Amino acid sequence: MHSNKHYDLLVVGSGIIGLASAYAARKAGLRVAVVERHARCIGASVRNFGFVTVTGQRRGEHWSRAMHTRNVWEQVAPQAGIQVVHQGLYVLAQRPEAITVLEAFLKTEMGEGCRLLSMAEAKKKFPTLQDGLGVLHSPHERRVESRDAIPQLSRWLEQEMGIDFFWNTTVHGIDTPSVHTSRGTFHAERCIVCPGHDLTTLYPEVIAQAGIRMCTLQMLRVQPASPIRLPGSVMSDLSLVRYEGYADLPESAPLREVLEREQAAYLEQGIHLIAVQSADGSLVVGDSHVYGSSEAPFASEHTDALILQEMHRVLDLPGATISERWTGTYASAADVVYKAQAAPGVVVGIVTGGTGASTSFAFAEELVQMALA
Ligand SMILES: Cc1cc2nc3c(=O)[nH]c(=O)nc-3n(C[C@H](O)[C@H](O)[C@H](O)COP(=O)(O)OP(=O)(O)OC[C@H]3O[C@@H](n4cnc5c(N)ncnc54)[C@H](O)[C@@H]3O)c2cc1C
Structure with a gap:
């Protein structure tokens, strides 16, 4: 043909x-x-x-891939009529051990351009954030x-x-x-x-x-009860033991120990928080990671509940509702x-x-x- x-x-x-x-x-x-x-x-x-993310990518070659890819998105998006919905990343640290990881991260070459904000500073830019001990801000990320x-x-x-x-x-x-x-x-x-x-x-x-396994993730679209504007993508303490750019630092070990005590059910389901915003004001929130030899066909309500709990721990969103749920699978090694x-x-x-x-x-x-x- x-x-x-x-x-x-x-x-x-x-x-x-x-x-x-x-x-x-x-x-x-x-x-x-x-x-x-x-x-x-x-x-x-x-x-x-x-979420086009640089900060937190595996150190070295993969981090460089992400930085280069971010730059290509910047060139291609306007030409292709793709809206960059927001820029930058805010990682809310709610435990002293998380602050230690962020301080160590900032001392590496990956920390260039990033800053640790006090809560007062962070809340000026991002009033929807819950309380914490400090916030890593990275300017590198883009969201489409x-x-x-x-x-x-x-x-x-x-x-x-x-x-x-x-x-x-x-x-x-x-x-x-x-x-x-x-x-x-x-x-x-x-x-x-x-x-x-x-x-x-x-x-x-x-x-x-x-040596590939399948990794299935659960995702949610959340409608805030009243209009809010996220100034960038959001992550939580759990992200610091998941994303290798932080998790591979020796300083992440004490945080992992605390999280294993305090949030074991989350770690078991590979849950951490990413929240990003869409042009209509809704949020895309996730995620979990379940590994196996095939896609996981069934989404667990318990997992969604844990993801939402983590969202509420990080973002002040009373009365938020869910308008969509989906799963996705990627090849993992x-x-x-x-x-x-x-x-x-x-x-x-x-x-x-x-x-x-x-x-x-x-x-x-x-x-x-x-x-x-
Ligand atoms: C829920 C979820 C959230 C994620 N969030 C992020 C994120 O925010 N940021 C990030 O960087 N990454 C994220 N990832 C990872 C990212 O989405 C994947 O790494 C990426 O999309 C993989 O792209 P792909 O082109 O390899 O695969 P796919 O998007 O799966 O595309 C593969 C395509 O190939 C086609 N195909 C396969 N075989 C054939 C064939 N023989 N003939 C014809 N067509 C074929 C399929 O139909 C399919 O359309 C996420 C992944 C998931 C699942």
């Missing part, structure tokens, strides 16, 4: 990693197609917070509404960057230059496979080497990214650290380089 058009590079998957790969390949001057199984992306890329941003980015790549998109089309097998799909054969010199958490359709034996040459001219790329919105554009450049090597 599609046999008469030739591409330099075909991308499998229209999640953020696929879109970022298509963008990087097009910028390198290649003729590019994106092939997506569904009528639109419905994967992790539209279910996430749209992923469920809008991903389709907007796809449209822009198609209409302005000249990338061809093929929806409702599953790639069954690749034997470059032939790419076999549910709607005929495509011709492409090279492929980048960005399957998200579909680990069984293409190169399952190669991907199996990555000990290493934060997985990339492999699966066959001649074929590269597989998966962000396995749950940070694809934050690290996609930089990671995609690595994938394109690998595909062209």
Whole structure:
């Protein structure tokens, strides 16, 4: 069906990693197609917070990926008509041990541009914050509404960057230059496979080497009872033992001990707080992390209740109600990214650290380089 058009590079998957790969390949001057199984992306890329976060990413290469990706979002968002809903991050520290982690973080190179605010200072900018001992402010973060941003980015790549998109089309097998799909054969010199958490359709034996598990998250949309404006994204003490940029610091050990005593049920479900705001004033709030060999199909009310308790511990939102609940799944492994040459001219790329919105554009450049090597 599609046999008469030739591409330099075909991308499998229209999640953020696929879109970022298509963008990087097009910028390198290649003729590019994106092939997506569904009528639109419905994967992790539209279910996430749209929290483009630098602060807290694993120290070193991954932190640099996030900073670079944030910069690319800054360039691409206005061109693609994507609204950056808010900027920056506020981590409310409610225990002395959390302050110790933040002080240690600020002494590292990752703390550049960040500041520890007193509660008085923080409350001037952010009156909705509950009491605490201090607040880390980072200016680096951006927030986009992923469920809008991903389709907007796809449209822009198609209409302005000249990338061809093929929806409702599953790639069954690749034997470059032939790419076999549910709607005929495509011709492409090279492929980048960005399957998200579909680990069984293409190169399952190669991907199996990555030691990937599925991680399922619960998410909520919360409607404040009266209008509020968050000046940035929000995180809590629990985030400091989850996000590796803080959690890998030796100073996080005492905080973990306290949290294991005081919030064991939260740690068991991998709960910490991220709260971000949408243009209509509602908040996207999460999350939990349940690991297994497949997606966790059932969302637990108990887990949602714990997430909401953590939200109320950090934000003063009396009478807030829930208007939407959903789950999302990503492929998770000990290493934060997985990339492999699966066959001649074929590269597989998966962000396995749950940070694809934050690290996609930089990671995609690595994938394109690998595909062209
Ligand atoms: C609930 C949740 C919240 C998160 N929050 C954040 C956040 O705020 N910030 C952040 O940085 N990260 C966040 N993450 C992680 C981030 O969303 C993921 O790392 C990222 O979206 C993964 O993108 P992807 O393109 O690899 O996968 P996906 O978005 O899942 O896309 C993969 C696509 O490939 C398609 N596909 C697969 N196989 C084939 C095939 N053979 N043929 C055709 N199409 C195929 C699928 O249909 C799918 O559309 C979150 C994840 C979840 C689940």
